[in-house]
Amino acid sequence: MIPELGHFALALALALALAQSVLPLVGAQRGEARLMAAGAGLATGVLIAVAAAFAALLWSFAENDTTVSAVVQNSHSAKPMLYKLAGAWGNHEGSMVLWVLILALCGGAVALFGRGLPGALRARVLAILGMIAVGFLAFILATSNPFTRVWPPAVDGQGLNPVLQDPGLAFHPPLLYLGYVGTAVTFAFAIAALIEGRVDAAWGRWVRPWALASWSFLTLGIALGSWWAYYELGWGGYWFWDPVENASLLPWLAGCALLHSAIVVEKREALKTWSIFLAILAFSMSLLGTFLVRSGVLNSVHAFANDPERGVFILALLFITVGGAFALFAWRAPALMPTGIFAPLSREGALVLNNLLLCTVAAVVLAGTLYPMFADLMLKAKISVGPPFYQATVFPLALPLILAMAAGPLMAWKRARAWPVLQRLWWVALVALGVIALVWLVQGRPVLPALGFGAACWLILAAFVDVAERIALFSRPRAAFARARGLPRAAWGGAVAHAGFGISLLGMAGMGLATQALVNVRPGQSVPLAGYEFRLDGVGDVVGPNFTARRATVTVLRDGAVVTVLTPERRNFPLARQTTTEAAIHTTWASDLYAVMGEEENGVATLRLHHNPLAPWIWLGGAVMALGGGISLSDRRARVGAPARRRAAAEAEA
């Protein structure tokens, strides 16, 4: 009964979303206030219906209803409750429902919090969001119904992929989808602006919070996914340039560019066409990721379903959305003439440079991701594009980006001069160069980690200089605290996010110095690695809720004193007939001691040991970046800025 209600709720949501995509749009074109106002109510209705469907799905998983196909394939009664619930979105069908739920939440948020928006703009935004919801709801109902029944019921479920039984992964998809779907809102704003033919400072001010929120969630989602890969997959790395990882990086890069160009729209009324383009691009990249992961056109550890039928449907959605948006863009964009002019050496000039570099990085990553597929299609050549390609192309682009990232916030709007910026940054540059020289001398290894440390110092110190200058920390230290409180949150947020990127870079540079060893040891034997002594004390059996495991006990000593005891496991899940490795990690914040257990033979155990300097800072930096986004989002201007245009518009009408 409950699954049928869920199915019905999805159908109801589709009907409401259809109305949502038509009525407000017609109302906005004809200027009929009642039709326009219908959008908010319909969006709320869609939200309630989709939430009911999602609740029904959660209920099916929580109750372990074995007449529901998705439950049978992905769940099991012996699983802990958290993973039963996480199993609801750990598969293709359920994750699509979560996707639409978040989209409906965004629509509801625009309906509820968008009261300050001009009526026509809000109606059009809601209509576009409604169209996207129609596409995805139709996709779910036509090809991926999560409530399909099986009869006779299975005795029990077949279990979730044990690699996915992890708190990190339970929250990774929702965060990532919040980010992906957030780009749908900026997309809707862009399309609405194209229909209206107007982009002004107020538009930039409304788009920016959405771009910020979406970017922050994407940052968190990507960081969480990378962290999960690091500790759960046991490969010892944090980023593999896998096509699916790239698919999440692309909207992040586009969103990051949009975030910055929207500032220029708001402050200087320039870069309008470009910002619209970026908003369309960011959502296109989100959809492209969905297509790549779910259509089976690429071969990846992350790929979901291998169903060309679904692929055709998503491609059709992609075609209508992206093709329609870019056609509208080409047709209407010439109407959006820039009103501001600007000099190359200025804050907006620096932001243009930032945009160009970010988009070049995005283009390179996109080319690297798609090239093997298109080479296969057209040249019948199987090519893999791996980390060496990205290292050779992304790093040279990242360097000027990092240099500009520090200098940009110190420049004035309209027309800046280079000298005052250099004056404030020269000591930071000296420190960064010193760090590069020091690391290079001490390590005497590839130059890249040394450059990474230097770049990290440059960014973090420059963010400090930025804040210190604004609150006059050195020139008038007594009033600094008061000024710090008065400083706009957006300024704080920017500095924190830039410093967060520096912190991540610090971790990545540290990982460039990581050492590892693959060793075969008997109990009692020990192995030296990076100044530590890893001693295997023994291997024993462990029984978990739905697995059995072999657990090695490895004592780590430094200068004869015990640092920690690591217990890596090899878990065997009999139901899924799968073996997973549980890496054991001890972090000292200066470095991670990381042990993975391999095969055993004749009392000899294979262990993979890693020493990863500064590894935790990679993800901590990601969290700091997202925190910066959050601080900026709480800025007064983001909350109360919205009514500005309504007043202006009302005056104009009057």
Added chain:
Amino acid sequence: MSGAEGSPTARPLARRALLWAPLGLAAAGGIGFWAMLRGMKDGSYDPRGVPSALLGKPAPRLALPPLEGVETPGFQPEALATGGPVLVNFWASWCVPCVIEHPQLMALQARGVRLLGVNYKDKAPEAGRFLRQHGNPFSALVVDAEGRAGIDYGLYGVPETYLVDGGGIVRWRWAGPMTPDTVSAELEPLLRRHA
């Protein structure tokens, strides 16, 4: 695009053409994706299969030194055309999927299949330790320390396996670890055909 926007003097026609560019690119990509999906249906496009340009062509010569510290002999470049099928297996001790594949290699060797190992970008002591621990399925072993032979063969990664028939012609290639299913479904029919 931002440059065009920054300068109002840009020719309007060029600017208009530029605005159509994203649509053109997206359309080209869309047609490509559509062709992929079509190909997946009729089997002409398979993202997982990795065919080799070498199929049906003579296997590249393997003029490489033997692996030190192991009793298994090296082999002469001519050893690939022996009148019977030979499996050329690229592997390394640092490669985790190789550990997964190893039992299949041991089983093949036990059934009398000739296996030529190419130890790829590895260190001799570690390679030797790997074989002592997991068993040595190879009847001959050479070392490709710089990955030169890997380039000749167009290696996708390790492990990777080639079936070379008695005339020295490459008949099959498998990129990634061979599972028991791979062996029974793909390799065994070919071994029978080329025996």
